[in-house]
Amino acid sequence: MPSADIARVRAEIDTLYRKESRRIFATLIRLLGDFERAEEALHEAFRAAMEKWPSEGLPQNPVSWLVSAGRFKSIDKQRRDARFEHLEDRPDVSESLADPTTPQLEQELLEDDRLRLVFTCCHPAIASDAQVALTLREVCGLSTEEIAAAFLTPAPTLAQRIVRAKNKIRDANIPYEVPAREDLPVRLDSVLRVIYLVFNEGYLASRGESATRADLSAEAIRLGRLVLELLPEPEVRGLLGLMLLHESRREARADESGELILLDEQDRSRWNRALIDEGGALVRAALSAPRPPGPYALQAAIAAVHAEAPKPDDTDWREIVGLYDLLLAQHPSPIVALNRAVAVAMRDGPEHGLVALDALLADGELDNYQLAHAARADFCRRLGRHAEARKAYARAIELTAQGPARRFLERRLAALPA
Numbered sequence: 001m002p003s004a005d006i007a008r009v010r011a012e013i014d015t016l017y018r019k020e021s022r023r024i025f026a027t028l029i030r031l032l033g034d035f036e037r038a039e040e041a042l043h044e045a046f047r048a049a050m051e052k053w054p055s056e057g058l059p060q061n062p063v064s065w066l067v068s069a070g071r072f073k074s075i076d077k078q079r080r081d082a083r084f085e086h087l088e089d090r091p092d093v094s095e096s097l098a099d100p101t102t103p104q105l106e107q108e109l110l111e112d113d114r115l116r117l118v119f120t121c122c123h124p125a126i127a128s129d130a131q132v133a134l135t136l137r138e139v140c141g142l143s144t145e146e147i148a149a150a151f152l153t154p155a156p157t158l159a160q161r162i163v164r165a166k167n168k169i170r171d172a173n174i175p176y177e178v179p180a181r182e183d184l185p186v187r188l189d190s191v192l193r194v195i196y197l198v199f200n201e202g203y204l205a206s207r208g209e210s211a212t213r214a215d216l217s218a219e220a221i222r223l224g225r226l227v228l229e230l231l232p233e234p235e236v237r238g239l240l241g242l243m244l245l246h247e248s249r250r251e252a253r254a255d256e257s258g259e260l261i262l263l264d265e266q267d268r269s270r271w272n273r274a275l276i277d278e279g280g281a282l283v284r285a286a287l288s289a290p291r292p293p294g295p296y297a298l299q300a301a302i303a304a305v306h307a308e309a310p311k312p313d314d315t316d317w318r319e320i321v322g323l324y325d326l327l328l329a330q331h332p333s334p335i336v337a338l339n340r341a342v343a344v345a346m347r348d349g350p351e352h353g354l355v356a357l358d359a360l361l362a363d364g365e366l367d368n369y370q371l372a373h374a375a376r377a378d379f380c381r382r383l384g385r386h387a388e389a390r391k392a393y394a395r396a397i398e399l400t401a402q403g404p405a406r407r408f409l410e411r412r413l414a415a416l417p418a
Helices: 003-032 035-056 062-080 091-096 113-121 128-138 144-151 155-171 181-203 214-230 234-247 273-287 295-308 317-330 334-348 350-363 370-382 386-399 403-414
Strands: none
Touching: 003 035, 003 062, 003 113, 003 214, 035 062, 035 155, 113 128, 113 155, 113 181, 113 214, 128 144, 128 155, 128 181, 144 155, 181 214, 181 234, 214 234, 234 273, 234 295, 273 295, 295 317, 317 334, 334 350, 334 370, 350 370, 370 386, 370 403, 386 403
16 A cells, blocks of 8 residues: 555544544453453554554445454453453353454434443442543543543542542442433433533643633533433533533634634624524523422523624623623532633623622632633723732743643733733
């Protein structure tokens, strides 16, 4: 095969790894019944592809090929291992290995492998913080550092949680399955939390040179749709509506060179009206439920207020502050309080937002949260308190691992009067 074709095939393999490796991994877990074996099989499959495809060409169904290759390489390794557990003793595994050519990749909606893996990771026997960390790591392929940034938690602590969660699944023999309908509500909170954290990492990446990761936000929305089919609860509608409303702004959030554009500077004609309409309908359905709205429905309502404003000056900040008041009363957190402080600054002026934000920073919980320091820098800039703004920008830049966000802050810092 000519060198140009070999390079093209290798680029195809790289693309497949980025886009499909977690789906392949989830299917291998179903087939092999073990996280470590599935991870090893995944890498063996891609190694085999790098060896064979440049000379033989791409197979007709590359994902099926990779699953088959990973599965059989794992079986061969087990057979060579003196501690091999005979497949006859594992009918759930041996049956899934019976077909040597066409592993069943595409299940019905409720049998989706990644959704199955999400519910396995969110089993109630696993600690709640470990559930989310494990799912982000194993289902979505986020690094420990990315998860730690989402949790505001040191990376070594997250790594320990993930190891403990894997051990719990193995030792407790937790089944790899979507639970029965009567057991779904127990795990729903953790599943929704996971999906939203995945979306957040895709919508505003915590590190790297890209402001967003469209693959992650698309995967979160896909999972949200699957969960809604499985359990059409108001909070599931609220979460899906929230993600769609945020996603509607993706194309307007960066310029041609990938640099960030703030909400009030975006070209709103580039917002995706189809996503706004779908998201708005989901929000209205969530808010019309007989019980009080949950946190996702309230956040979705806030996003809907933004989406309904034809231009920034039309934004109803009074309503947004009121929604944050409800959210803060029901589900208090420093992040919600920070967002409320920003909304107060837009409604009443930056001096009022700064008072609320400084009270939060005094508690110490947001010391290492770059958005808190970026907000303080902006308030001080707007108030003409340039020395304080300069210090806050410097702290925010120090905490920012994402290239476009860091460059935006550096431009704001450089534009301050000397």
